[in-house]
Every structure is written in structure tokens, then in C-alpha cells.
Amino acid sequence: MAYDWLQDTEPMVYESRIQVPYSWSVGDTGSRFLTEIRDHKRILGKRCEACESVYVPPRKMCPRCFVDTGPWVEVGPSGTLVAFTRVRYASELHPGHVPPTYGIIRLDGSTTGLVHLLGEVEPNALRPEMRLEPVFREPRTGHILDIAYFRPTHR
Amino acid sequence: MANRVAIVGSGQTHHRTRRLDVNGVELIYEATQRALEDTGLTMKDIDGVIIGNMDHFEGINYVDCWSIDGSGGWGKPTLKLTTGGTTGSTLAIAGYHMVASGLFDRLLVIGWEKNSESDTTAAITTAFDPVWDRSVFAGAISGLAVEASVYMHTYGATERDAARVTVRDRRHACLNPFAHLRKEVTLEEVLSSPPLADPLKLLDMCPRTDGACAVIFASEGVAERICPRPAWILGTANRHLYTYLGDADYVGLKSLRHASRELYEKVGIREPLKEIDVMELYLPYSFAGLSWIEELGLCPPGEGPRLLWDGVTDLGGELPINPSGGVISCNPIGATGLIRCAEAALQVMGKAGERQVPDVHVALSSGFGGCWWSDLVMVGSTKPA
Amino acid sequence: MMDRIAIIGVGQTRQERNKVHETFADMVFEAVQQALEHARIGIREIDNVVTASNDFWDGRTISSMAVNDACGSYDKNISTVEGDGTFAAFYGMTRILSGAYDTTLVVAHCKGSESDAKHITNAMFDPVYLRPLGLDNISTAAMQANRYMTRYGITEEQCALVSVKNHENAYRNPNAHLPMRLTVEDVLRSRLLADPIKLLDASPVSDGACALILARESAAARYTDRPVWVRGVGYAADPYHLGDRDLADCDALVAAAKRAYGMAGIADPAEEIDLVELYDAFSYQELLWTEGLGLCGRGEGGKLAASGATRTDGSIPVNPSGGLLSAHTVTVAGLVRIAEAVLQIRGEADQRQVPAVRTAVAHGVNGPCGQSHCVWVLGA
Numbered sequence: 001m002a003y004d005w006l007q008d009t010e011p012m013v014y015e016s017r018i019q020v021p022y023s024w025s026v027g028d029t030g031s032r033f034l035t036e037i038r039d040h041k042r043i044l045g046k047r048c049e050a051c052e053s054v055y056v057p058p059r060k061m062c063p064r065c066f067v068d069t070g071p072w073v074e075v076g077p078s079g080t081l082v083a084f085t086r087v088r089y090a091s092e093l094h095p096g097h098v099p100p101t102y103g104i105i106r107l108d109g110s111t112t113g114l115v116h117l118l119g120e121v122e123p124n125a126l127r128p129e130m131r132l133e134p135v136f137r138e139p140r141t142g143h144i145l146d147i148a149y150f151r152p153t154h155r
Numbered sequence: 156m157a158n159r160v161a162i163v164g165s166g167q168t169h170h171r172t173r174r175l176d177v178n179g180v181e182l183i184y185e186a187t188q189r190a191l192e193d194t195g196l197t198m199k200d201i202d203g204v205i206i207g208n209m210d211h212f213e214g215i216n217y218v219d220c221w222s223i224d225g226s227g228g229w230g231k232p233t234l235k236l237t238t239g240g241t242t243g244s245t246l247a248i249a250g251y252h253m254v255a256s257g258l259f260d261r262l263l264v265i266g267w268e269k270n271s272e273s274d275t276t277a278a279i280t281t282a283f284d285p286v287w288d289r290s291v292f293a294g295a296i297s298g299l300a301v302e303a304s305v306y307m308h309t310y311g312a313t314e315r316d317a318a319r320v321t322v323r324d325r326r327h328a329c330l331n332p333f334a335h336l337r338k339e340v341t342l343e344e345v346l347s348s349p350p351l352a353d354p355l356k357l358l359d360m361c362p363r364t365d366g367a368c369a370v371i372f373a374s375e376g377v378a379e380r381i382c383p384r385p386a387w388i389l390g391t392a393n394r395h396l397y398t399y400l401g402d403a404d405y406v407g408l409k410s411l412r413h414a415s416r417e418l419y420e421k422v423g424i425r426e427p428l429k430e431i432d433v434m435e436l437y438l439p440y441s442f443a444g445l446s447w448i449e450e451l452g453l454c455p456p457g458e459g460p461r462l463l464w465d466g467v468t469d470l471g472g473e474l475p476i477n478p479s480g481g482v483i484s485c486n487p488i489g490a491t492g493l494i495r496c497a498e499a500a501l502q503v504m505g506k507a508g509e510r511q512v513p514d515v516h517v518a519l520s521s522g523f524g525g526c527w528w529s530d531l532v533m534v535g536s537t538k539p540a
Numbered sequence: 541m542m543d544r545i546a547i548i549g550v551g552q553t554r555q556e557r558n559k560v561h562e563t564f565a566d567m568v569f570e571a572v573q574q575a576l577e578h579a580r581i582g583i584r585e586i587d588n589v590v591t592a593s594n595d596f597w598d599g600r601t602i603s604s605m606a607v608n609d610a611c612g613s614y615d616k617n618i619s620t621v622e623g624d625g626t627f628a629a630f631y632g633m634t635r636i637l638s639g640a641y642d643t644t645l646v647v648a649h650c651k652g653s654e655s656d657a658k659h660i661t662n663a664m665f666d667p668v669y670l671r672p673l674g675l676d677n678i679s680t681a682a683m684q685a686n687r688y689m690t691r692y693g694i695t696e697e698q699c700a701l702v703s704v705k706n707h708e709n710a711y712r713n714p715n716a717h718l719p720m721r722l723t724v725e726d727v728l729r730s731r732l733l734a735d736p737i738k739l740l741d742a743s744p745v746s747d748g749a750c751a752l753i754l755a756r757e758s759a760a761a762r763y764t765d766r767p768v769w770v771r772g773v774g775y776a777a778d779p780y781h782l783g784d785r786d787l788a789d790c791d792a793l794v795a796a797a798k799r800a801y802g803m804a805g806i807a808d809p810a811e812e813i814d815l816v817e818l819y820d821a822f823s824y825q826e827l828l829w830t831e832g833l834g835l836c837g838r839g840e841g842g843k844l845a846a847s848g849a850t851r852t853d854g855s856i857p858v859n860p861s862g863g864l865l866s867a868h869t870v871t872v873a874g875l876v877r878i879a880e881a882v883l884q885i886r887g888e889a890d891q892r893q894v895p896a897v898r899t900a901v902a903h904g905v906n907g908p909c910g911q912s913h914c915v916w917v918l919g920a
Binding site for chain 3: 157158212214215218228229230232233252392394395396
């Protein structure tokens with residue numbers, strides 16, 4: 001039969017990785033956001049004057065109105081927890097190789113939520129609407145993880 | 156009931172080696188805003204978005220989702236197409252079909268690339284089959300070098316003949332404010348540029364560019380209200396032929412030959428050299444400018460060099476090719492094929508500024524990519540019957 | 541509206557954990573051959589091809605190149621959509637409506653087994669703001685589940701019911717690789733992945749391919765006496781940043797469904813639709829998407845599931861195929877939903893056949909937390 005040989009074929013597997021390094025441009029808007037965190041531990045959002053949305057992370061353009069956003073606005077540093085999850089599996093992508101707890105935090109003065117890590121909190125103590133504050137790492141380099149995580153404001 | 160479709164406007168960024176001031180989404184926004192300004196439309200008028208780039212050049216998965224802030228796709232039908240080098244022309248073809256279907260009146264079509272963000276060769280290498288081709292023959296240049304060698308061997312063409320293509324495109328680019336490389340080069344400079352893969356040298360090849368292009372396609376009835384001289388889509392065609400590099404037939408670009416046959420028949424073109432007024436061709440390297448114009452039926456096989464040396468394809472000649480400067484002067488890959496179409500449309504619309512060819516009624520644009528895909532879009536000033 | 545377009549044939553490989561014997565091209569060839577046979581059409585009569593694939597899942601840029609030969613596109617017009625097959629099928633349909641072609645072959649492939657979903661889905665997140673956090677499809681879906689359950693009081697038990705139902709349905713689908721007889725307790729006790737999502741709330745990642753053939757009305761008549769008509773299609777996208785929207789909403793799905801229902805003339809989906817095949821990458825998503833599809837009110841997805849209405853013997857069967865929870869070929873999964881709906885309408889769904897299906901909805905998703913949705917309404 002034409003396909004007899006299939007039965008005895010050893011299926012080969014070729015292991016490899018694609019190797020493509022990247023240098024992503026943050027852009028001027030994002031750069032201001034990150035350098036403000038690095039140098040002054042201040043978190044900035046950007047406001048659209050047409051719809052009054054305040055975006056964190058900041059955007060050069062308002063996706064709703066499709067115009068350039070306007071003024072920079074200092075937000076937070078505290079905020080409110082909108083959604084969260086405690087991760088239970090390991091991934092080499094997790095910062096510090098520890099299964100993280102993630103949250104979406106609406107910083108005071110912002111109309112959008114920032115996705116980030118949560119720390120110094122028992123997972124069962126997490127509640128929607130919890131008040132949180134950022135913990136900054138030392139030294140900072142101009143990276144989103146210059147905010148190490150958000151923790152509850154009263155402990 | 157199929158609609159007739161026209162390009163009513165476009166926008167491009169000023170293409171550069173490296174745009175550090177913007178991230179990818181912002182680059183897309185820039186081109187999109189320019190297209191809206193060009194047409195006097197707002198994002199509210201747009202009823203759909205299609206976008207494309209070559210994924211591994213920026214390393215972002217689901218770009219149609221990620222780029223929403225800059226593409227205006229929030230709340231709208233948004234979709235991504237990607238076919239490698241032909242991405243831009245694939246997008247143009249899709250723009251046509253989607254509006255002709257009657258389901259969109261004003262469709263925004265965006266091609267973009269931020270080549271500065273990655274190692275181009277490492278990224279392109281991933282296009283090739285990991286088991287059979289990748290470790291042996293990868294990279295965009297090797298295949299083209301073989302094609303060039305075969306062409307030279309078959310017809311006796313020389314590296315000097317090919318260099319004339321680079322000289323033409325680079326000279327034209329000086330008239331295009333959006334082009335990446337805007338400095339003329341001489342034949343001697345091309346011939347003495349650093350060798351890459353025989354017979355290809357650095358100046359035979361296209362650069363790597365950061366850039367974006369946005370084009371607005373509109374349906375008949377709507378197009379005429381947006382601009383006085385829309386560029387009507389007369390027809391599209393494309394072909395692919397090979398998946399494995401070893402299968403390819405390196406004598407000529409058959410896919411271009413077949414696609415152009417189909418297109419010319421559809422549109423009723425019998426003598427392309429006479430009936431087409433300008434061409435924006437995706438020539439990623441110099442030799443293509445000799446051999447692929449033969450595939451397009453502009454002259455018999457082997458006679459491409461004659462057209463170049465006679466000045467037929469220069470601005471001012473009988474059939475100018477690449478008044479924009481082409482791919483050799485500017486190559487933001489995901490945008491490149493779309494720029495060809497946008498430039499062809501600008502020519503028909505009489506909006507090509509200093510690079511305008513006089514009296515354009517019919518213009519052809521092409522796209523090329525791995526694995527020897529060819530795309531064609533023909534635009535014209537007269538609405539098709 | 542638009543010219544009548546029919547689906548005249550479908551083909552799908554078995555969806556399996558690891559199709560180690562087959563390449564992308566092998567799977568595509570198999571699905572295409574099946575679709576051609578089902579449609580009783582030869583490859584020469586196919587006018588053009590649209591493929592669907594994803595460069596990251598395939599580990600190759602220009603992923604379409606891997607299957608150009610296998611999809612029969614030699615010397616034909618061809619294009620590629622990167623995203624779920626439902627979006628590719630939409631584009632394939634416009635290529636007929638444009639007047640350019642009479643038939644379009646659409647084929648999607650994916651092999652989840654060849655790489656690590658955590659890395660691949662991490663790559664859909666912004667490299668500056670999100671990727672360094674180590675997010676992936678599961679951890680972000682978990683936050684959506686958390687927000688959805690908080691806002692509407694959806695319970696973990698209601699989510700578990702979806703898993704119980706779909707895995708049981710899979711016994712009747714030879715193409716699905718995870719048939720399981722579960723109780724709600726089994727689901728609740730399964731290993732937590734990211735609160736509240738447990739192992740049995742999550743779909744696997746599978747290998748497979750699926751193909752379908754679209755034809756304009758005049759061409760369809762030449763090949764089949766059982767065309768399945770495309771009554772409506774709609775798709776739309778939500779904002780990208782997860783914090784830009786309330787994850788308990790699905791505005792994009794509502795907009796997509798509205799467009800599709802509008803074209804199909806459907807005013808009361810719960811009444812007028814006989815069957816739904818939707819993109820249940822996680823159990824909570826089936827609940828949320830039933831709301832977005834208008835099968836119940838906002839916040840009532842849990843109640844709908846608990847009522848038994850979405851069981852195969854219920855008033856609005858959802859995922860009689862077993863859904864993604866039983867077999868999840870990523871970008872192929874939406875096309876499989878269309879294929880399943882087609883088989884149901886043609887009365888060819890064998891053991892999983894639901895009686896008297898005249899109108900069905902098929903649904904696909906792109907992007908994190910259901911950012912972009914495509915809805916198809918198909919009819920006899």
C-alpha cells in the first residue's frame with residue numbers, strides 16, 4: 001500500500017529558538033513618563049481636552065477622539081484596585097521568577113487603569129476598591145518596573 | 156452588486172533610518188492623521204481599518220489589537236494582513252476588495268514598519284523553513300543574488316547595467332520629500348560600494364527604514380464627494396509560485412509575469428509601454444529594475460538594460476518608473492508596497508508635487524516579497540465602466 | 541444588503557495535543573482536501589485563497605509561506621490575514637462580493653504544541669509597559685474573570701458548569717481531543733492557575749487546521765444542493781490597554797453582533813437563533829460572550845448557564861462541539877466554530893447534531909481578554 005512506510009517512520013523534532021534582539025523606541029511621550037518616575041518618583045498621565053480622559057500610561061493621541069492629547073497631569077500616587085489575580089504557575093517571564101499577583105489600578109486623577117504588580121499583601125486580603133500606593137525601587141533606570149509594585153495604603 | 160473603488164487620499168511619514176521620537180503606535184498615528192488631513196475626513200467618517208507590518212521586525216503579536224490607539228480602530232472593524240514584503244500591496248488589494256464588496260464606504264489602510272527596532276537579517280531568517288532552508292540559504296539577499304547571477308549569465312547584462320537602476324531611483328528620490336535617502340549616487344559609487352553577495356553590492360540594495368503610510372479607499376458615490384480627481388482602481392492581480400527556495404525558478408520572476416498577464420487582460424491593456432503612463436514598482440534591488448520590467452511586458456527578455464540606458468524609464472521619458480525614488484531609496488517594509496500604490500494614486504490625482512509626471516491617466520504599482528510573490532494594482536483617472 | 545454568499549464545504553483535521561507526525565503544510569493539505577470533497581469541487585475551480593496564520597505561533601515571519609503549496613494556491617491569487625480564521629473568512633467573502641471571484645478557499649492552521657504559549661501570548665503585550673510584568677493570556681484573562689465576577693456576582697460554580705457541559709459535549713465530537721465527564725466539584729477542585737481560573741476552567745492549546753469554501757450564489761448552485769447562507773457578519777475592536785475599558789463589558793462583541801444581526805434581520809437573538817458556537821477560551825468567557833451576543837441580559841450569563849438553556853438539549857445550545865475548552869487551535873478555533881455551525885445546519889453533525897438548526901451563530905476572537913470579536917450568522 002502507498003502509505004505502508006508511515007507506520008515505521010520515526011517522527012523527528014527539530015529544537016531551536018528564533019533569535020531576534022529588539023530595541024523598542026519608547027517615543028517622547030512614554031519617555032517623559034518613565035523619566036519622571038525615574039528622576040522624581042512622580043507618575044504622570046496625559047489628558048485629552050476633548051473628552052477629559054486622563055490616560056495612564058500616557059498616550060500621545062486620544063484613541064477615543066483621535067486628536068493629540070493635551071496637558072500632562074500628575075496622578076496618584078495612590079489609586080484604587082479595579083481587578084486582580086494571584087498567579088499560581090511558574091513562568092520564566094515572571095519578574096524575579098516568582099509567580100506574581102497582578103492588578104489593574106486606577107490612580108487618583110486618572111480615568112484609565114494601569115496594569116501592574118501587587119505586593120506586600122496577602123492574596124486573600126485583596127478586595128476590589130482597595131486603596132493602593134506605589135513602591136519605587138532603588139536605583140531606578142527609566143523602566144516600568146521602577147515602580148516595583150503597588151501595596152495597600154494602610155497596613 | 157460590486158462597487159467601483161477609488162483612492163481619495165493618503166498620508167506618509169517622512170521616512171527615516173530611525174524615529175526615536177515615536178513608538179510604533181505613534182508612527183501609525185502620524186501617517187493616519189496626514190491621510191485624514193489630506194481628505195478632510197475625521198476618524199468618525201472612517202468605517203473600517205486594515206493594517207499590516209512584518210511581525211518579527213517589531214516583535215509584537217496581534218498588531219491590529221496593539222495599534223488601536225494610533226489606527227483609530229477603537230470601536231471599528233479592524234483586521235490585520237501580513238504577507239512579508241508584499242504586505243503593503245496586499246493591503247492595497249484588500250482595500251479594494253473590502254470597499255468593492257459594498258460593506259465599507261471609507262476604509263483606512265495602513266502599512267508601517269519600524270525597522271530600527273530589530274536586526275533585519277535575524278528577523279527575515281525566520282521566514283524560511285526551519286528544517287530545510289533556514290540554516291542553509293536564509294536571508295533576503297542570497298535568493299536575489301542568485302537571481303541576478305542567472306540574469307547576467309543568461310543575457311550578458313552587467314553590474315553597470317544594474318547600477319543604472321540605482322542611479323535613476325536615487326535621483327528621482329531627491330524630488331520626493333518623504334523618501335528616506337535623498338542624495339544622488341553615481342554609477343561609480345554603486346560599482347565600488349561594499350560587496351554583499353556576488354554580484355550584489357551595498358548600493359544595489361534597498362535600505363532599512365522607519366515609516367508608515369495610510370491610504371483611504373472609498374466607494375463610488377462617496378469618493379467623488381471627497382476629492383475632485385479620485386484614483387480609481389482599475390484592477391488587481393497577484394501570484395505566488397514557490398514555498399521552498401530550492402523549488403524556485405531563478406530565470407525571471409514568473410509570478411510577476413503571470414500576474415501582469417491577468418491584470419492586463421482584465422483592464423484591456425495590450426501595449427503596456429504605450430498605455431501605462433507611470434509605474435511605481437517594488438524593486439528591492441537594482442537588477443530587478445532590468446529583469447522585472449521585461450516580465451511586465453515592457454520589452455523582450457534581455458532588453459531591460461536598453462530601456463534604462465535610453466532614458467525611457469527616467470522622469471521625462473516615455474514611461475517613468477519610480478518617480479518617488481522607489482524601494483532603493485526608501486524601505487519601511489510593511490509600508491513599502493502600500494507606498495507604491497499611494498504614489499501611483501498621487502500621480503493620477505495630480506498631487507505628486509515635484510515628482511509629478513505630466514498627464515497621467517493610468518498608473519501601475521507593484522509589490523514583491525518572499526517567496527517570490529508579486530502583487531499588482533492599477534489605478535486610473537477614469538472610473539471603470 | 542449584499543449578494544448572497546454561501547459556504548459550500550468545510551474540512552477540519554482532528555484537533556490534537558501534539559500532531560508530531562505532521563507539518564503545518566500537512567495539516568492544511570488535509571483540511572483543504574476535505575473541504576474540496578465536501579463541496580464537490582476541484583482545486584482548479586477555486587478562484588482564490590485566503591490563509592490565516594500567526595507569525596508568532598508558527599515561529600516564522602511570513603507564516604503564510606509555509607502553507608502556500610499545501611493550500612493549492614499555486615498560480616492563483618492569494619492573501620493572508622493574521623488573526624483568527626473568522627476574520628480571514630470575512631476577507632475571503634469580500635473578495636467574492638467585490639465581483640473579482642466566484643469562490644474563495646479559506647484555510648487556517650496552528651500548532652500550539654511547537655512552542656510555549658506563555659511566551660507567545662506575552663508577545664501580544666506592549667513591550668514597554670506590559671511585557672516586562674510577565675503577563676500572558678492566562679493571567680490577563682484571570683483579571684477579566686475577577687472583574688466580571690465582582691461586578692455581576694457571577695460565581696465560580698456557574699463558570700464550572702460551562703466546563704462540565706463542554707467537555708461532556710466533546711464525547712460526541714471526534715475532532716475534539718478533551719472529552720471528559722466532570723462534575724462541578726471536579727472543576728472547582730482542579731489546580732488553580734491564576735485566581736479564579738482553575739485548570740479545568742481553561743482551554744488547552746491544540747494543533748490543527750480547518751478550511752472552508754465560500755461561493756457566490758450562482759456558483760454555489762453548481763456544486764451543492766445544501767448551501768449554508770451567510771446571513772450576516774460583523775466585527776469590531778475594543779481599546780487595547782486593559783485599563784482603558786471595563787473588562788466586565790464586551791462593547792466590541794455587542795457592536796459586532798449588532799452589525800451581524802442587522803444584516804441578518806435578527807431582532808431577538810435568543811428566540812431566533814437555534815445554536816451558537818462561540819470562542820470559549822476560558823469558562824467565564826462563555827458566560828460573558830452569551831451576554832454580548834444578546835442571548836441574555838447583561839450580568840445574566842451565569843443564570844443562563846445554570847438554567848440549562850445552553851446545554852445541547854436546551855433552548856439555545858452553546859458549543860455542542862465541545863468548544864475551545866475541549867480543543868483550542870488558537871487562530872483556527874473561530875473557523876472551526878463556523879465549520880461546526882455549517883455541519884449543524886446541513887444536518888451532518890453526526891452524534892453532536894442538534895435537531896432542526898436553521899439559524900446558527902459562529903464567533904471568533906483576536907487579542908487579549910476578547911479585545912476584538914467577529915460574529916457570523918449562518919442560515920439554511
